[in-house]
Amino acid sequence: MLRDITLGQYYPADSVIHKLDPRVKLFGTLIYIISLFCFRGIAALLLATAFLVGVIKGSKVPFRFMVKGLKAILILMLITAVFNLFLTPGEPLFSFWVLKVTWEGIKNAALMAIRLTYLILGTSIMTLTTTPNQLTDGLEKSLMPFSRIGVPVHAIAMMMSIALRFIPILIEETDKIMKAQMARGADFESGNLLKKVKSMIPLLVPLFVSAFRRADDLAMAMEARCYNGGQGRTKMKPLRYERRDRLAYVTVLVYLVLILLCRTFLRWPM
Amino acid sequence: MIKARKLVHEYIRRDEEGNVESITTALDHIDLDVKPGEFIAILGHNGSGKSTLAKHINALLTASEGSLVVDGKDVSVEENIFPVRQSAGMVFQNPDNQIIASVVEEDVGFGPENIGVPTGEIWQRVEESLRAVGMLKYRSHSPNKLSGGQKQRVAIAGVMAMQPRCIVLDEPTAMLDPDGRKDVIRTAHELNRKAGVTILLITHYMEEVVDADRVFVMDRGKVVMQGTPREIFSQVGKLREYRLDVPQITILADMLRQSGVDVPLGVLRREELVDAILKAAQI
Numbered sequence: 001m002l003r004d005i006t007l008g009q010y011y012p013a014d015s016v017i018h019k020l021d022p023r024v025k026l027f028g029t030l031i032y033i034i035s036l037f038c039f040r041g042i043a044a045l046l047l048a049t050a051f052l053v054g055v056i057k058g059s060k061v062p063f064r065f066m067v068k069g070l071k072a073i074l075i076l077m078l079i080t081a082v083f084n085l086f087l088t089p090g091e092p093l094f095s096f097w098v099l100k101v102t103w104e105g106i107k108n109a110a111l112m113a114i115r116l117t118y119l120i121l122g123t124s125i126m127t128l129t130t131t132p133n134q135l136t137d138g139l140e141k142s143l144m145p146f147s148r149i150g151v152p153v154h155a156i157a158m159m160m161s162i163a164l165r166f167i168p169i170l171i172e173e174t175d176k177i178m179k180a181q182m183a184r185g186a187d188f189e190s191g192n193l194l195k196k197v198k199s200m201i202p203l204l205v206p207l208f209v210s211a212f213r214r215a216d217d218l219a220m221a222m223e224a225r226c227y228n229g230g231q232g233r234t235k236m237k238p239l240r241y242e243r244r245d246r247l248a249y250v251t252v253l254v255y256l257v258l259i260l261l262c263r264t265f266l267r268w269p270m
Numbered sequence: 271m272i273k274a275r276k277l278v279h280e281y282i283r284r285d286e287e288g289n290v291e292s293i294t295t296a297l298d299h300i301d302l303d304v305k306p307g308e309f310i311a312i313l314g315h316n317g318s319g320k321s322t323l324a325k326h327i328n329a330l331l332t333a334s335e336g337s338l339v340v341d342g343k344d345v346s347v348e349e350n351i352f353p354v355r356q357s358a359g360m361v362f363q364n365p366d367n368q369i370i371a372s373v374v375e376e377d378v379g380f381g382p383e384n385i386g387v388p389t390g391e392i393w394q395r396v397e398e399s400l401r402a403v404g405m406l407k408y409r410s411h412s413p414n415k416l417s418g419g420q421k422q423r424v425a426i427a428g429v430m431a432m433q434p435r436c437i438v439l440d441e442p443t444a445m446l447d448p449d450g451r452k453d454v455i456r457t458a459h460e461l462n463r464k465a466g467v468t469i470l471l472i473t474h475y476m477e478e479v480v481d482a483d484r485v486f487v488m489d490r491g492k493v494v495m496q497g498t499p500r501e502i503f504s505q506v507g508k509l510r511e512y513r514l515d516v517p518q519i520t521i522l523a524d525m526l527r528q529s530g531v532d533v534p535l536g537v538l539r540r541e542e543l544v545d546a547i548l549k550a551a552q553i
Contacts, residue, residue, distance in 0.1 A: 133372060165372045168414045214367050221368035224328050224360040225381040225428065226352050236379035236392045 011128045017059035018129045021245045022138025025126050028252045032122045035259045036115050044262035045114070051255055052118055061128050066121050077116050084109040136161045141239050147230075154230030162218070170211060177206050271341060271436055271468050272327060272358075274302040278335035279322050279491075296322040298491035299336065304470065306435065309462045311479040311499075312472045314488035315513040320472045323488070324440040327470065328360040341435050356385055359429030363441045365421035366413075374416075374424055375400065375409040381432040392431075399430035402465065403457050419450020423457055430461065436468040437461070443475065451478070476503075476517050480538045487512060504536030519543055 088105035140157035147153040279297040296319040314320040325331040341357040343350040371377040382392045400406040403423040443451040485502045487495035489512045506524045523537035532550040
């Protein structure tokens with residue numbers, strides 16, 4: 001039953017967005033998030049929507065895949081909307097009991113909901129079109145400047161990719177241990193929350209022991225293949241910018257400038 | 271290729287204050303000579319020190335006493351560690367715990383990446399090594415979807431891509447099913463024949479030893495027997511003393527011999543025994 005879990009929700013397709021360098025996608029997502037939180041005015045909102053729709057269309061990922069991500073944060077969105085609705089000070093439109101609904105409150109609540117939706121859609125476009133490995137590579141390369149000030153960028157990226165490699169193996173192992181313990185009469189299903197958590201102990205202890213053993217083996221196997229940290233390493237699949245990547249950078253920057261222009265000159269009605 | 275003289279390795283257990291609690295001698299004055307291009311098998315029961323020996327050849331462990339030279343390089347010299355690891359590759363027992371990347375070809379490329387091979391050449395080496403082990407069509411697969419034998423062949427390809435002179439296989443078949451076992455052993459023999467790589471196969475399955483050039487038997491940290499497979503298998507009683515399972519065919523031949531049938535010493539294969547029995551029956 002645990003085998004069905006898929007991590008990273010990569011959606012394989014042959015599109016421009018898929019082919020982009022992961023660094024471009026990381027940068028683009030970051031810029032988009034920034035733009036979401038500093039836009040003002042209806043023109044900017046339309047622009048952000050158009051940009052998002054364009055990217056989604058370009059990625060060839062079906063829209064229902066995106067909506068899946070939204071379901072997870074529905075409650076969070078509701079809570080933020082409710083707080084914004086009732087707790088924003090201003091001219092009360094109507095009120096009942098201690099709760100006041102203001103014009104500003106309605107506006108803030110709507111804006112917040114839109115921002116969160118766009119945020120989730122924007123980031124899921126990145127995870128849907130980039131394999132975890134590409135993502136790690138992109139992160140490593142983009143964060144490389146920080147290694148000068150002592151951040152072990154290569155080690156972090158290596159750890160991430162090894163973790164991704166071992167997740168399915170450990171899930172399978174959990175499944176196996178679970179069945180072994182169930183065969184010995186362990187009960188993982190019944191009881192209250194505390195009891196359920198307690199029943200996890202006979203599952204977690206062997207899992208940890210085996211994970212450490214695997215880590216030990218893997219470290220030795222890596223050493224045997226001359227692994228020596230990041231120094232002097234070459235790359236089998238180095239990241240190289242191509243024409244489309246440069247174009248994408250320009251597009252993202254133009255988009256940001258337009259948003260900022262809207263913020264200064266077309267503030268109506270917010 | 272490999273030259274060990276009076277090699278000693280001791281596992282020292284210490285208590286919390288750092289006092290020596292007990293000393294286990296895993297390797298006890300080992301002398302070993304391997305010529306380039308040989309297929310060597312090392313046999314031994316659990317705890318005979320065979321895995322410890324393997325780790326010495328790859329400079330993963332350092333000796334307490336004695337000397338070890340691999341491909342002309344003294345293993346105990348610090349600067350030689352990486353050159354030694356490059357010229358003597360190692361394949362381990364558990365196929366899952368030695369595959370690093372989540373795509374087959376990337377894993378094979380891991381070794382060359384580490385030793386700084388240029389990108390174009392990495393691709394070339396990856397293709398060659400995957401072809402050599404017969405796994406080229408799985409190059410873009412995830413290792414999780416492969417069988418044990420296939421994973422082990424990928425691991426061998428990963429070592430081959432570093433272009434070693436010698437490969438140490440440390441019980442590569444212990445966790446595999448019979449089919450996977452045959453595949454891995456056949457691959458090792460092919461590499462030995464076609465690419466001229468020296469192979470050191472460490473195992474406790476006697477059947478895998480039959481085609482080796484020379485066999486070493488280890489027990490309690492010592493090399494107790496050495497010779498061609500035929501010489502080794504002609505001493506059934508002695509092998510049993512070292513808690514090794516002799517192939518059934520050899521046992522049968524030995525029993526026939528003892529009961530007076532004219533069968534030669536150290537029969538290794540079924541066909542051989544059939545021939546010998548037919549010959550004995552005609553006379």
